């Protein structure tokens with residue numbers, strides 16, 4: 001096996017929502033349910049991979065989200081300079097995962113074929129699907145295609161020893177998850193394959209969904225790829241910063257270590 005990677009979740013934004021915005025099968029006891037927004041960093045074996053690109057101030061204002069820091073500012077707290085990052089994995093092109101391409105001038109972007117097709121194809125005529133995309137961010141990525149900066153992936157690919165991406169679809173047609181080798185075993189970064197622990201554990205899928213069957217199959221795919229259920233990290237759950245240890249007292253609630261065991 002390769003040396004284990006360090007894996008970090010960096011919280012960059014938040015919003016207050018309601019349970020029934022986050023569950024396909026509605027809860028008769030609706031109530032507040034916060035959503036956190038993350039990017040992730042994978043460091044080891046001489047490489048730094050950033051997973052996802054967050055959003056920036058204009059989009060935050062438009063959508064009433066609270067931007068706490070740009071993803072680049074969050075990475076800086078980890079000692080990572082976004083301008084020098086060479087590898088960025090994009091789970092999918094939704095606005096909150098694809099929005100700060102300009103802060104990564106030296107990066108290659110790993111993206112599923114099907115996500116680029118989906119984000120530029122027939123379904124984007126409909127608000128049902130285009131509501132979670134920013135056309136400006138999609139165009140930013142399209143420019144990177146023309147600059148030969150996008151590495152297209154069809155399904156599964158090993159990007160480095162101990163680090164692979166896997167198409168699961170569901171939430172969008174081209175969503176991919178990340179599997180990474182750590183000192184506690186194989187960790188899976190779900191991104192939006194599971195927004196909350198509750199989505200995959202109940203299971204009760206997230207209602208913003210392209211294909212419900214693929215989404216539910218994705219829960220099984222993640223279970224097969226992860227060392228245990230405690231090794232799957234949902235993409236938007238405030239429990240993530242509660243369960244995992246902070247990088248340091250200064251980064252409490254901002255950066256947690258996913259290569260360390262979570263509390264129960």
Ligand SMILES: [Zn+2]
Nearest residue numbers: 094132171192
């Ligand atoms: Zn999404």
